[in-house]
Amino acid sequence: SASQDLDLKILQTVMEQLDANRIRENLRELSKEPHLATSPRDEALVQLLLQRWQDPESGLDSARTTEYEVLLSFPSGEQPNRVDVVNSTGAVLFSCRQSEENVTGEQGGPDVVPPYAAYAPPGTPQGPLVYANQGSEEDFKELQKEEVKLQDSIVLTRYGGVGRGAKAVNAAKYGVAGVLVYTDPKDINDGKSLPNETFPHSWCLPPSGVERGSYFEYFGDPLTPYLPATPSSFRLNSDNASGFPPIPIQPIGFEDAQVLLCNLGGKLAPANWQGGLGCDYNLGPGFRSNGIFPEDGQVNVSVHNRLELRNSSNVLGIIRGAVEPDRYVLYGNHRDSWVHGAVDPSTGTAVLLELSRVLGTLLKKGTWRPRRSIVFASWGAEEFGLIGSTEFTEEFFSKLQERAVAYINVDISVFANATLRVQGTPPIQSVVFSAAKQISAPGSSGLSIYDNWIRYYNRSSSVYGLVPSVGTLGAGSDYAPFIHFLGISSMDIAYTYDRSKTSARIYPTYHTAFDTFDYVDKFLDPGFSSHQAVARTAGSVLLRLSDSLFLPLNVSDYSETLRSFLQAAENLLLEQHNISFGPLVTAVEKFEGAATSFNQRIATLQEGTPDPLQVRMINDQLMLLERTFLNSQAFPEERYYSHVLWAPRTGSVATFPGLSNAYSQAENTGHEPAAWAEVQRQLSIVVAALEGAAATLRPVADL
């Protein structure tokens, strides 16, 4: 019936049926072999997903693939990438490993892609070595200040601080010829670096482990911005495509990095540039006089990566909504991995398969059909830059813009066993809290997931008092095109660390050949209770979004964000260059007022028996609020980014990104009038967006 609402008994049934052991078995199957994007095993997993979602007893209403021809980057099969130390006659004195050590028998197979920097251009630069810390703009400024010659050098950088691609972009500005990247044990292993301290003896990264990754600066298929990469689509010539690293890069393990870095000459690097390799880190250029290499020894980096057009598939599985089939709640994760990808992404896919099995079973039994449609998605080629999900948003742009209620992303579902961690836009906070309050946390604490969460991540809300803190969405996984390009309320859900116990940047075997089933089974989540906790949380959020009569999105929770952005903007810019905050203050107040009244109208309707169209109108306002923050004119240079509140921001202060970036630009360009005009333009863009958002929440006949 049109008044179909969330059935708490069904919800309870789903919670009970989500099975830790089935998740474990899913993970075993998913991570059995390496499944790099578009590899035969990746395609085999496409079939596995189709089979599961088409199962007569536990499948969905329908399942299909969508295929795209996308530009990926792979190391050459014939010419391995190399990093060598050579003397002045060119003789090779030392070579870095070309693959990780075969520690568990799973690192040696033919399907293990050697470590490389995807989209790094081929080239064989050679030069004296310089240590450049994390390769940030500040790091290169520091080297310049210290008069370290960067022109034609090879720089060694640590992962962290800035994005992968940014290291090469920053380096190239100083004439650097090539870049090496490694993971420092201080940043990933809490300092541990010996073989017997690392996997398979602990969760730590072995010395030969190398983080692979994409170095493409945008997301989506590089050749088809804003167009779905169908076979017949217009493609940029790859020479005209932008966002690739300007110079060759190659990642190496800390075992090899130690040989290079501990033999560097030059001045001692600053204290916060030092790491866990057991020696003083010097800046270079070149090697020290009493080390194992001649002082004029150079580093030669040989990169032979190749760009290739490949067919990548998404798998979509659909449950048709009983009442509002034209409203979609999406739930997705990527399928492709760098190697076996047990943690990334298979902990997420294992949960996805268990959740779709439980819901599919209820569906096939005739016990349940959701009010709205549910779309499960397994994205391809995420590791190369969120490609499958982005192409999907391009192909289905209109339908999603019109009809998508929310997007739930569960990529890595378990980083560690301590606590829930959620990132999302403010309106999803309330539904996540509702779900988390009714599920027990794994372990023996007896706490709910919510009460456990608040112990690890919390903030003081002016509205609610102490609550768990929900993080913001960057572009770290497939939610990016949904929130930034389409303005769909989105979230990412996982279980994660006790930050008092580890300072690891991320789980240590991330993007290496050591990210295997045993790694998860022995170290990350023995018993799979954290997996189950994530399955229940995400499953509960999904059911609440798909089944509740009124969409459980609390638009009023944007008010706190807007207030804090406003406050920060005022602090940053107050009385600078005659910028008046009056219109922005008014717009924030209008939003607050409209949101409060809107929630009151919902509460009043909920007391009575609202007619189906009244409910639909309210739900349309709830669904479309996030869309009102989009402005395709706001950041014309930032591909896909159009959400006025969540676009990338260079400054450290959490505020309106366009305003903040324009302000930084004005500061950096010596206060040019054009730069200050852009600050004013960005201010007007924010005001217009907030006015539009408030208008969308006001009674619909008050134009």
Added chain:
Amino acid sequence: SASQDLDLKILQTVMEQLDANRIRENLRELSKEPHLATSPRDEALVQLLLQRWQDPESGLDSARTTEYEVLLSFPSGEQPNRVDVVNSTGAVLFSCRQSEENVTGEQGGPDVVPPYAAYAPPGTPQGPLVYANQGSEEDFKELQKEEVKLQDSIVLTRYGGVGRGAKAVNAAKYGVAGVLVYTDPKDINDGKSLPNETFPHSWCLPPSGVERGSYFEYFGDPLTPYLPATPSSFRLNSDNASGFPPIPIQPIGFEDAQVLLCNLGGKLAPANWQGGLGCDYNLGPGFRSNGIFPEDGQVNVSVHNRLELRNSSNVLGIIRGAVEPDRYVLYGNHRDSWVHGAVDPSTGTAVLLELSRVLGTLLKKGTWRPRRSIVFASWGAEEFGLIGSTEFTEEFFSKLQERAVAYINVDISVFANATLRVQGTPPIQSVVFSAAKQISAPGSSGLSIYDNWIRYYNRSSSVYGLVPSVGTLGAGSDYAPFIHFLGISSMDIAYTYDRSKTSARIYPTYHTAFDTFDYVDKFLDPGFSSHQAVARTAGSVLLRLSDSLFLPLNVSDYSETLRSFLQAAENLLLEQHNISFGPLVTAVEKFEGAATSFNQRIATLQEGTPDPLQVRMINDQLMLLERTFLNSQAFPEERYYSHVLWAPRTGSVATFPGLSNAYSQAENTGHEPAAWAEVQRQLSIVVAALEGAAATLRPVADL
């Protein structure tokens, strides 16, 4: 009730109550005084509209104004614009009139703005005179071919052929210093030019009449593209604003043009450049030897226009929908005129007021309330470039994008008494036909408006056989931002000429001080029966859109357009540069198939008793189809234009505009690879739009 549908009795009542004499009285009041945008009389009319729409017995639910601070252009009050012939010592030999002759006593008042070219920059260029026909690109190429020196010349051009602003843009490319524009009697008066043949003795333009107009190349407030021009909005510096004519221009009457043109020297102009001034038109440069001016006489143009920020108001009147208040049918016209504006725009506003009176009366009596909300709008500053309506679409962007069903524009409602004339997007054809079939045409023919219409404008449809032809929408009135920027199905409705009886470009007193009440009352529509016919047609369309259970938009009528665009594109481009039309053919076929099936589903639903949400879902698909053709990346250089099917097209073949323009560009640039790549990109943009449109029409649970 949720199943509220169009009530044919109410429709009949509305048709009967629309009163010709009340329209006449409205027109008398509206055109009593000149009401240039933002003038005191324009503001007085704002109050008149508010009063009418707030009337307790015949008003709407609510009425309000929205105000914008916009950049307009006016002649100087102190320094009149001048056009003089001077001799080599600078002595003035002849001066053009600075105002129109006071023929009826209405041309002489202080509120009659002197003829000028709005947004033409100030300047006092002087040079030999050249005749440049209509000032098109081809015209200047012809002059160049004929070796007529254009550098530092003043060119005299006729209205017509290309837009106003284009004449100056084209001229400036050849170093022309200033431009004059006049209306040739051949183009406007069917050749008549004597005082006793023209108004007030006929509908023809008197010799001193001058067409005013905006020469701004874009639309909307020039200083606030994509932002509503609120007082606090960011504004471009007017030096940085684009779209203004590059050189001074001034319009003159044909009385003065005759003196200049009939004394020109040089070669005889081509046959199709000749006009109705009773002499041979020569090209110049300079005057002929046996004329009234010395051969080296020059023309001095003094333009003293000033840009001014002014407050312009829109008036909005709302009838709240009974069932779906969040669906808006908009009906609007501009209020501002150049002088008295009896025809333009007051014939439209007189109809608007009568229609809102009749509906308001039914509303206040409690007899009727529409299913959906109706929004009546009186736009400000249209004459300067659709400014009020564009700022409205910027301010209300999100709400309109989410909720607007259609926009009905009735600007000039009566050009002449022969036939209905409708421009619009294909889905509005069917509702206009339905309305026109049920209303009697004015006059004694006994025909319906439809049957009369088909006698004047018709085409052979592959689907329907012979039908009246509905024209396409350019940017000639306030519908432009609705269709091009927002993708809202739009139309413009008027009564117009028998083209076998006149070849006038437009009604002769257009934008002159002779466009007065008596002009309409005596010549254009004595008895106001054509006004009544337009009121009934537009009123019937409005009621059908606001009250029908299923929106009366026939999306399938896009198929014919797409087929013909496809055919034309194939003819234009076939086998050029390996362009494959396969994907486009497939996309058109998918659209056709989806639209046909969609219409079948509606027909099936209409046979039963569909539930309210089923109807709503179908209506959302109908409403949003037009939106799916928008692509903000398609034409980044064309301000506001984002509708992939209706953007401006330079070529003469009716086809996909982006494709056509890219093809022309490729042809003109000698087939550069980058230009052909743009052709391919535009092809992919069209394919993606059609695929998206088809997807929107498919069953909503088939993702």
